[in-house]
Structures are given as C-alpha cells and as structure tokens.
Amino acid sequence: MEFDFKRKILKNGMTILFEKRNIPAVSVAFAVRSGGINESLEEKGISHFIEHMLYKGTPTRDYKKIAEEIERKGGVFNGFTSEEITAYFCKMPSKHLDVALDVLSDIIKNPLFDERELEKERKVIFEEIKTVHDSPFHYVLDEAQKSLYDGTLNADNIGTYETVNSIDRKKIFEKFKQVYQPNNLILCVVGDADFKKVIDFAEKNFGNKKGKVPEQKFNLKNEIKIEKRSGLDQASLVFAYHVPLANDKKNYAARVLSALMAEGMSSRLFGEIRGKRNLAYAIKGDSNINKNFSYNFIYVGTMKENLEKVKELILEEFKKVSEDLEEEELNSVKEQLIGQYKISMEDSQSQMAGILASEICGSAKEFYEYEKNISKVQLKDVKDLAKIKKYSFFALVPED
Numbered sequence: 001m002e003f004d005f006k007r008k009i010l011k012n013g014m015t016i017l018f019e020k021r022n023i024p025a026v027s028v029a030f031a032v033r034s035g036g037i038n039e040s041l042e043e044k045g046i047s048h049f050i051e052h053m054l055y056k057g058t059p060t061r062d063y064k065k066i067a068e069e070i071e072r073k074g075g076v077f078n079g080f081t082s083e084e085i086t087a088y089f090c091k092m093p094s095k096h097l098d099v100a101l102d103v104l105s106d107i108i109k110n111p112l113f114d115e116r117e118l119e120k121e122r123k124v125i126f127e128e129i130k131t132v133h134d135s136p137f138h139y140v141l142d143e144a145q146k147s148l149y150d151g152t153l154n155a156d157n158i159g160t161y162e163t164v165n166s167i168d169r170k171k172i173f174e175k176f177k178q179v180y181q182p183n184n185l186i187l188c189v190v191g192d193a194d195f196k197k198v199i200d201f202a203e204k205n206f207g208n209k210k211g212k213v214p215e216q217k218f219n220l221k222n223e224i225k226i227e228k229r230s231g232l233d234q235a236s237l238v239f240a241y242h243v244p245l246a247n248d249k250k251n252y253a254a255r256v257l258s259a260l261m262a263e264g265m266s267s268r269l270f271g272e273i274r275g276k277r278n279l280a281y282a283i284k285g286d287s288n289i290n291k292n293f294s295y296n297f298i299y300v301g302t303m304k305e306n307l308e309k310v311k312e313l314i315l316e317e318f319k320k321v322s323e324d325l326e327e328e329e330l331n332s333v334k335e336q337l338i339g340q341y342k343i344s345m346e347d348s349q350s351q352m353a354g355i356l357a358s359e360i361c362g363s364a365k366e367f368y369e370y371e372k373n374i375s376k377v378q379l380k381d382v383k384d385l386a387k388i389k390k391y392s393f394f395a396l397v398p399e400d
Helices: 046-054 063-071 094-109 115-133 136-146 161-166 169-179 195-205 251-262 268-276 304-324 327-344 348-361 364-375 379-385
Strands: 004-009 015-020 025-032 076-081 086-093 185-191 224-229 235-242 280-289 294-302 392-398
Touching (some): 004 364, 025 094, 025 348, 046 115, 063 076, 086 094, 086 348, 094 185, 115 136, 115 161, 115 169, 136 235, 136 392, 185 195, 185 348, 235 304, 251 268, 251 280, 251 294, 251 364, 251 379, 268 280, 268 294, 268 304, 294 304, 304 392, 327 348, 327 364, 327 379, 348 364
Parallel strands (some): 015 185, 224 392
Antiparallel strands (some): 004 015, 235 294, 235 392
C-alpha cells in the first residue's frame, strides 16, 4: 500500500506532517509536544485546562464564532490532552482548508485566557472530573496506570479538585508561553490539500520563538489494590503490566500479545472468561505504548465474588501462551491487527491521529511501517512477554 506522505521541519523548528488523499475532505491538527507527563504534581491538569481555554476565544473570535466558522462550513472540531501530546483538530470539506488553518492557528497563537471564561471553564472541568469518577471503566483504567508508576504518572491527567482549583490565569499564561512555541508545534494535514500551500501558511504565520517542554521524573512500580464503593452492582478490574517502549521493536510483540489475550470475541480471555464460564460480559484489552512509558492492560467487569477467579484465569492463560502458543495462532492474530490497521486508514481523521502518535513516539514514518513491523513479530518474543513476572491489579468493587 503506497502513501503520498511528506515530513518537513521548518527553520523555526515546527514540524509539518502531510498525507495527500484524493477525497473531498481534509483533517487538520495543530499539536504541541507536551501533556500530562510534563506536569509537576502541583500543577496536574494544567495542560488539559489550557486545551479547554484555547477554544474560549481570541481577540478576533469568541467561542461562538470559532464554532460557527468551522461548523457552518460542514466541519467538525475537537481537542484532546494525553500524557505526551495536546492536540486541536478539525475535519472539513477540502475546499475549506484555509478556514481550518486560519481558525486553528488563531486559537493556538492568540488565546485570550479571559478571567471570567477561565472561572466558568474551571467548573466544567470539575464536572468532567466527576464524570470520570462516576464511570467505573474509566476510573479503573486511570487507577491502573497509577499502580504502574509513581511521580507525575501517579496522578490523573485531568487533574484533581485541588490542583485545578489552584491554577489561575497567571499560571496558565506562563505555561502557555513556555510550551506553545513553534519548535514544539506539529501541524498535521491529511486529505485533498497542497503540501506547498500548507508549508507557506506555516512559514508566514509562525515566528521563531523557542519554547521548552519540562521533563518530570517517575519510576516503574507494581501494585495490587482493591477499592470499595457504595452504589455499585458490579466489580470492575484491570490487570496491567509493563511492556517495551515505542523505540523498542519488541513493542510490536506486546501489541500482538494484547490482541491475542483480550481484544475481541476471538481473544483467549474472552473465550475463557465469558464464552466458557459466563463470568463476565465486558472483557477488553489494549496497549498503551508511548515514547516514555508503555503498558498493556486487560479490563473485566464481573461479580465481586468472581474477582480472584478471574485474576487466576488471566494468569493461567498467560502461562499457557508462554508455553504452547504456535505459529498458526500467532499469524492469525497478526492478520487481525494488520486488517484493523488498514480499516482504520479509511478515515482521514483516524489517519491523522495515528501519524501524530507515531511522530510523538519518534518517527511519523513508522506509522506506515506498522504492517511490516507486525509481520516481523517472532513467536519467541510473544511467548517471552507472556511470562508475566510482575503485574499491577486494581479493582473497584461494591461495598458490603
């Protein structure tokens, strides 16, 4: 499969990622190489707070005008803050590329950080914190990550009531000036567009100021914890374990192992826990592989009394994989992952997100080598990773 992909670093350090597509749509993102992993514990949630505030207005556009200029042209827009990246993106009819570039660059360069809007948005984030807390699935995933790391990764990316309440306009503005500079920015465009036009826009609209992304320390750990909460009918658990980082090719073996164990109805644990024993409805797994931290996780929703049995079945299945996995099953899982990868390419926005993620991990070009890297995964590497020696386990269970 051939792709018309280009990558260019401008003189000011800004990265341009571009994939040409002959469809009447274009996905555009401005992203900064910074997120929750770059925050101290005292300022946790500030990257996410800045993301919210950038949509609240510039000197020439209020929130309503920002939304109207994108949506009245048929576009959709949003943003996200993860541990290693914060992004602002939209998907538009390709004839309105200039609108996407103009609006998104305006919010990236010229946020007002209006005091009244800031206080209003603080309340919105408090509600978002409540939403995550009240969703057992999202809550246990966050807690599972905390069970794997100390330091900055031992706190919620969204922040806490205390940290979010302590973030004022001065702190937000100082952090913004420190991080949101051209050398830390990525502009990613996927769709029916002209690469030279994108380059010309970036060179004309962004200066030469330099920013610095702070680095925070953290260490790996493993923890087992069970938390009780009233008002629940079901226990939610996450089994998680460290895997190779994105710069280690063995991370592809970790992706294969995750799919084999818990991704889809054909996975081993779905068959064992739900298919054979009817111990759960929801069984999900995934890899969270990044530049600075990486882990696989398995989520199961089950009855409280089945908690230890489910954990035992997970460990038993890993042991079986480490001992009896064969090439035929390995190859079928590889085909599954490659097929899903190809299907995801259908959507320019999904493609844009994948390219951005690969760039943050080290090289956008590696996104296009996914099929090759999955195909190269060796049986021994998957079996070795399945020899689970250390793991974390977090469960949220109904109170007695």
